[in-house]
Amino acid sequence: MSRVAVVIDGLLVQAEPDWTVLEAARSAGVEIPTLCHHERTGTEGICRLCMVEVAGRMEPACATRVRPGMVVNTRGAAVEQLRRTVLELVALETNVEYDDELSGWMEEYGADPTRWGEPLAGRRQRKPLADNPFFVREYDKCYNCRRCLDACGEGIQGVWALAFTGRGAEAGVTTTFDLELAEAGCIFCGNCVEVCPTGALVPLEELRAAKGGPS
Amino acid sequence: MNHKPLLLPLLDEALKRGPLEPADVAAAARATGLPAAAAWEAVRFYPRYAATGERWLLVDEPVVRSRNFDSLLNALERVALAAGVESGTVYSYGLEALGPALVVEQGAERRVYAPVDEASLERLAAGAEPGPAAGLLPRELAGGGWLLEDPPPPPQFPGAGELIASARAAGLRGLGGAHFPVWRKLEAVRAQDAAEKYVVVNGDESEPGNFKDRWLMEHNPRLVWTGAALAARAVGASEIVFYVRGEYEGALERVEAARRELAASGYLDGLETSTFRGGGLYICGEESALLESIEGKRAEPRLKPPYPAEAGLFGKPTLVNNVETLAHLALVASHGADAYRERRPKLFSISGDVAKPGVYELALGTTLEEALAAAGAGRARAVLLGGAAGTFLKLPDAAGLPLDFEAPRAQGDSIGPGALMVFDETRDLWAVAEGVSAFFAHESCGKCFPCSLGTPHLHRLVWNWRRGQRRPELLHELAQALEQGSLCGLGQAAPWAVRSLLERFVEVNR
Ligand SMILES: Cc1cc2nc3c(=O)[nH]c(=O)nc-3n(C[C@H](O)[C@H](O)[C@H](O)COP(=O)(O)O)c2cc1C
Ligand code: SF4
Ligand code: SF4
Ligand code: SF4
Ligand code: FES
Numbered sequence: 075m076s077r078v079a080v081v082i083d084g085l086l087v088q089a090e091p092d093w094t095v096l097e098a099a100r101s102a103g104v105e106i107p108t109l110c111h112h113e114r115t116g117t118e119g120i121c122r123l124c125m126v127e128v129a130g131r132m133e134p135a136c137a138t139r140v141r142p143g144m145v146v147n148t149r150g151a152a153v154e155q156l157r158r159t160v161l162e163l164v165a166l167e168t169n170v171e172y173d174d175e176l177s178g179w180m181e182e183y184g185a186d187p188t189r190w191g192e193p194l195a196g197r198r199q200r201k202p203l204a205d206n207p208f209f210v211r212e213y214d215k216c217y218n219c220r221r222c223l224d225a226c227g228e229g230i231q232g233v234w235a236l237a238f239t240g241r242g243a244e245a246g247v248t249t250t251f252d253l254e255l256a257e258a259g260c261i262f263c264g265n266c267v268e269v270c271p272t273g274a275l276v277p278l279e280e281l282r283a284a285k286g287g288p289s
Numbered sequence: 290m291n292h293k294p295l296l297l298p299l300l301d302e303a304l305k306r307g308p309l310e311p312a313d314v315a316a317a318a319r320a321t322g323l324p325a326a327a328a329w330e331a332v333r334f335y336p337r338y339a340a341t342g343e344r345w346l347l348v349d350e351p352v353v354r355s356r357n358f359d360s361l362l363n364a365l366e367r368v369a370l371a372a373g374v375e376s377g378t379v380y381s382y383g384l385e386a387l388g389p390a391l392v393v394e395q396g397a398e399r400r401v402y403a404p405v406d407e408a409s410l411e412r413l414a415a416g417a418e419p420g421p422a423a424g425l426l427p428r429e430l431a432g433g434g435w436l437l438e439d440p441p442p443p444p445q446f447p448g449a450g451e452l453i454a455s456a457r458a459a460g461l462r463g464l465g466g467a468h469f470p471v472w473r474k475l476e477a478v479r480a481q482d483a484a485e486k487y488v489v490v491n492g493d494e495s496e497p498g499n500f501k502d503r504w505l506m507e508h509n510p511r512l513v514w515t516g517a518a519l520a521a522r523a524v525g526a527s528e529i530v531f532y533v534r535g536e537y538e539g540a541l542e543r544v545e546a547a548r549r550e551l552a553a554s555g556y557l558d559g560l561e562t563s564t565f566r567g568g569g570l571y572i573c574g575e576e577s578a579l580l581e582s583i584e585g586k587r588a589e590p591r592l593k594p595p596y597p598a599e600a601g602l603f604g605k606p607t608l609v610n611n612v613e614t615l616a617h618l619a620l621v622a623s624h625g626a627d628a629y630r631e632r633r634p635k636l637f638s639i640s641g642d643v644a645k646p647g648v649y650e651l652a653l654g655t656t657l658e659e660a661l662a663a664a665g666a667g668r669a670r671a672v673l674l675g676g677a678a679g680t681f682l683k684l685p686d687a688a689g690l691p692l693d694f695e696a697p698r699a700q701g702d703s704i705g706p707g708a709l710m711v712f713d714e715t716r717d718l719w720a721v722a723e724g725v726s727a728f729f730a731h732e733s734c735g736k737c738f739p740c741s742l743g744t745p746h747l748h749r750l751v752w753n754w755r756r757g758q759r760r761p762e763l764l765h766e767l768a769q770a771l772e773q774g775s776l777c778g779l780g781q782a783a784p785w786a787v788r789s790l791l792e793r794f795v796e797v798n799r
Contacts, residue, residue: 160738234326236326
């Protein structure tokens with residue numbers, strides 16, 4: 075199929091017609107920060123960190139297909155301010171101590187979560203859930219990126235042991251009927267742990283190793 | 290019916306037998322073909338499946354926020370505490386024209402009273418009826434007009450080409466808020482090559498300040514069904530789902546009764562039709578979230594494209610139109626495009642500081658001043674135009690603004706679905722903004738980060754502002770992040786009212 079010509083940060087990129095703006099940017103060596111997007115799970119469009127400017131409008135690079143003649147700006151004051159605000163709110167409301175990538179972006183974008191005052195979402199108060207021999211779920215560190223949900227359900231595994239609950243700032247991940255993981259049908263395939271970007275799903279071995287105990 | 294049974298009606302059936310048990314949810318999931326996880330997500334998303342026991346709830350909307358919300362809520366909390374009943378608030382019931390409203394919730398059942406005052410709360414505490422029941426809007430809340438009178442006999446279907454051409458010639462646009470040309474959407478769904486197509490009537494109307502769809506569903510539902518049937522024939526759909534806001538009990542009954550009557554007359558022959566009780570949240574009105582909720586999922590907006598016209602309900606081409614839009618389509622078919630264009634009718638929900646709050650049919654292009662005069666506004670100083678997802682206009686500056694699709698938009702405003710909430714110079718506009726921002730934080734679905742995390746901060750910034758602690762730079766940055774970063778119109782519009790207040794009412798911001 076014929077390629078689609080798009081301009082990204084002034085670079086002419088010949089994209090495959092089914093590429094997203096993110097794929098096109100990466101092919102040209104242009105980096106765009108992403109939190110929720112994952113190729114295997116199909117997760118996209120949730121975190122809005124990858125927003126880029128297209129003809130004066132913001133669009134999520136991970137969930138936007140290339141269009142012929144598209145002119146994309148992945149930086150610029152508006153984009154950077156938007157990313158800074160999103161990073162600040164995420165870092166304010168979530169325990170981000172395990173996420174080195176996020177810390178790097180925070181520095182890059184000059185993000186200072188303390189500007190916003192005390193957290194409001196109640197996320198940081200969540201207690202770790204250790205209901206199985208394989209991994210702990212520390213939802214105080216969860217961004218609600220939904221990769222685990224997609225990995226468990228439609229995206230990879232087709233098990234649907236995990237479910238999303240609540241609305242707005244109080245929304246979060248639970249299991250079907252709020253059961254312990256095994257009872258909710260989990261087969262401990264480990265896909266959710268593998269795709270979780272934040273370290274909210276921690277393999278017990280790692281925890282033990284980190285504490286210096288036997289693994 | 291080309292699809293399996295729908296989840297929410299099954300859950301509602303189970304709810305009649307008592308609080309939902311996992312076994313009920315699992316059984317409903319099996320019947321619908323959804324994973325149990327998805328059914329559980331729905332149960333944990335829609336408020337009515339969590340309701341237990343008795344609660345006394347004050348209806349929170351912009352007009353009462355501008356008046357005695359704080360003191361009414363205090364009084365409610367006091368009497369409820371003494372009575373050992375839980376208390377709280379719920380968002381707008383479309384009763385802004387009647388005055389402050391109270392909801393008495395008993396499990397999934399709700400009784401609504403309006404107007405209420407502090408004496409009503411004492412009566413409630415004493416076990417008496419607190420005020421006039423407000424299950425239906427009074428018919429007299431609306432004056433005259435094509436949409437507000439008994440409808441003409443349902444017209445013959447003129448053929449797809451002619452109906453779409455008339456909608457085009459009439460200049461008919463979507464009246465749910467976005468004003469998209471109706472003919473284009475009809476054409477887009479019609480052009481889809483698919484064996485199954487749907488028409489979905491959007492009667493979710495949950496945006497504070499709006500009640501014209503409620504009035505139409507309660508007092509002229511046949512006109513809406515007529516328009517829906519014409520639209521279905523034009524696009525080649527075989528099924529119509531009429532989605533009525535979950536809390537509008539009276540509207541649900543009247544819409545269903547009208548469906549039966551019209552079906553009995555043969556007008557709906559060849560069409561599968563149903564009345565669907567909505568999920569009971571503002572986000573359910575966003576068209577793709579609405580489709581998700583019919584499918585039994587969390588009402589979360591989909592990423593677009595694809596648009597519903599291409600992949601809508603169960604992935605099939607779907608025409609989603611607002612209640613009022615379809616009523617207009619029926620009128621265009623009855624009266625012809627020329628007669629329609631001469632009137633350019635539009636319903637406005639007018640409330641607040643006016644002598645006669647209600648539903649008004651006015652010609653598009655009526656100036657703000659004329660609209661206010663029609664409803665008997667005294668000394669209006671501000672109008673919240675469109676609804677909670679609207680902007681404050683300042684008077685007298687905006688007096689000459691034509692209320693049409695174009696003029697407000699040219700200055701960054703919009704008539705939206707057609708709400709005018711009027712405030713005189715004694716009202717605290719920051720109290721209104723505080724209520725509006727609380728509404729958005731409460732109604733955020735939780736899907737995208739800027740809105741789910743940002744709307745509570747918007748509320749806190751506005752709350753603090755009203756109490757003298759002002760952070761204009763943060764407010765501005767957050768407004769930008771919400772408007773530009775949010776996935777759907779809810780988060781995008783959340784800062785509009787506050788921002789217009791900052792820009793246009795400099796004197797109250799000092
Ligand atoms: C948060 C949100 C809530 C909405 N609520 C409604 C609603 O209650 N009723 C409605 O008709 N449209 C509502 N809309 C607009 C719909 O998404 C859609 O544009 C409309 O149903 C299309 O019909 P129309 O073209 O006839 O207006 C809402 C949009 C958003 C973003
Ligand atoms: S480990 Fe369990 S919860 Fe995680 S993806 Fe696999 S089945 Fe789902
Ligand atoms: S647990 Fe991990 S993968 Fe799942 S939503 Fe939270 S951050 Fe994302
Ligand atoms: S903007 Fe708000 S309501 Fe819309 S998808 Fe995002 S979180 Fe949900
Ligand atoms: S990475 Fe694109 S929205 Fe999250």
